[in-house]
Amino acid sequence: MYISQNYSYAILRPIQKYILSQGGEVCWFLEGDEVNPDYLLPKEIRLDHIDDVISWNPDAVFVPGNVVPHFIPGVKVGVFHGFNSGKRDNARGHFDVRGFFDLYCTQGPNTTEEFQKLATKHGFFNVVETGWSNLDPMYRTMESNPYVTQEDTRPTILFCSTFTPKLSCADSVFETVKLLSEKGRWRWLVQFHPKMESRIVEKYKGIQGPNLQFVETDNVIPLLRAADVMLCDTSSVLIMFLLLNRPVVTFRNRSPSDYLINITEVDEIEDALSLALSKPEKTMSAIQEYADQVHPYRDGMSSVRVVEATNKLIDQGIGNLKRKPLNIFRKLKIRKKLDYWKF
Template identity: 55%
Template sequence: MTVRKYLLNISQNYSFAILRPVQSAILKRNAEVAWFIQGSNVNQAYFHSDEKVLHSVEEVMAYSPDAVLYPANIAPTFFPGINVAVFHGFDAGKLDKRGNNDHYKVRNCFDLYCTQGPESTVQFSKLAESHQTFSVKETGWCALDPLFQAKPFVTENNIPTILMCSTFSKHLTCAPHLFETVKRLSKTGKWRWLIQFHPKMNKTIVEQYKAIQNDYLTFVETDDVIPLLQQADVMVCDTSSVLIMFLLQHKPVVTFNNIAPKDYMLDIGDPNLLEATITQALSRPKELMDNIQRFINDTHPYQDGKSSQRVLDAVDEMLAGKNIPARKKPLNLLRQFKMRKQLNYWKFW
């Protein structure tokens, strides 16, 4: 029996937390798995001593994976194996420069999209029918398996925990706008604050928040946000897709100037409203919680911690000749030229 080979392709530190659940599922199937770093934004110290890392495209070619998994929007199409998109986050409503939803932009890089829930499946299935160059399988998001497998987190004291997360985009981030308010609230001891930002966040803002750490406020730098999601009772956020992960725990989120606020969020545009709105969120009003449950059903109803297994089942299905796209992907020469240049790989055979 042939042993399956998988390659986990990463370009950001947060990709470790997305793909390690898949790695665990692969190893349980007695298959082979290796990692490959694309670009220079990954801290190699995050690798575990028992993880296999390929250091060049030549090594990737020699390894010859059956499938390559990407928590990314674009990917090289010249690696061996099928290209599988597992997403780096949820649809947070972010738009590209042309005003189109970036989450549903087809870049002709993938053979298979493993969608997170009914809402994304519907959207990608429509795109698959139109393009006919990729297939879609609803699996749930592998990154959330640990969220639903772990035991509930128990805090050391009885005060509520507030997790503040923010995207790095200067047009969308809440961090600079809420700084003074968070600084003031943290000194009251009313709540415990955990602060975690996107790794691309402006360094000046990062240093500002680090400077106000105290007994009730901690700035956290991590490649795995899930333990923070489990600890917190309420999240404060903006338009970062991490807020969706938090909502899936059936916990409220307070957003600041969200670009498309929904009825399952408590959105504000004035920092002076932050304290009262957090208090409202902590009370878990019934209408809000009902709206959150409806959102969960549409976005990611899988809470069995087995999404990684479903991803591998979808890969096996395609490798067995099922759920195959009707047409081959277009060559997309310009994008792949740029990809080859980035990877400094020019062999074509």
């Protein structure tokens, strides 16, 4: 499990769980200083250096990102760090193929179709639609949820925001969120991307109280399940919320659609949230249609399909695939980042 961000733990743990249940072994490599080793569970095994990874000789490397060291043994499997939220054009965003992976495990029809076109064009990777492992726990029964309380029956609003300054609404809506939380009509949960500017994080931490809780976590799923409505901007986490068949109010979303309740002014937020809580029929129907294209799997078995697709590739080998591009510059960047110069 090759990770560089804290949110990757939740993406890969369902895959780990299935591999271990089948008698396999799993180790973790944490790249860089943006991933917190304290999030590792007691029984999870960490390999501290790339030399350790190479010596361990993995059969497969699972990566929720765009690049992976080519010199690590094993087939390289891309499992995505989020959904395609339209923040960037396809070539630079969700469909950015950088020549490192042997297999892409896609989330649903709207990503599979594009990646199959790219696979035909490039020829150096396979594509299998598996669903997204990160969502497996979302479709399973939870014994308890730390963000749900039987004593507080008010509707719950989850506010999430991307960290990109041009796309984030966190600063713009702060005073409105503060005012609405003070009214006490709703219970607020606030969670941001781990790269969010610390200044903004501290502002929201400063307004915590009986009606608003700021949450820092490596697993957003309990938050999603605890909320009735989401307020968001362009963060891909909104797609996960839609897959629970729950409405999202977006603030100046770059790709407004009929499955979103999109607004452009802060004084529209309260009415838009009230509308979302009423679950308007037209919006809910559009959400269902969208969900079927993005991620039609509701069985909590996507991690099983990922492992099965990986095992099939290991068994058949990659001899039928074209050679990957040289990628000299990117490979040198990876070596420099890892301070690894053995050839």
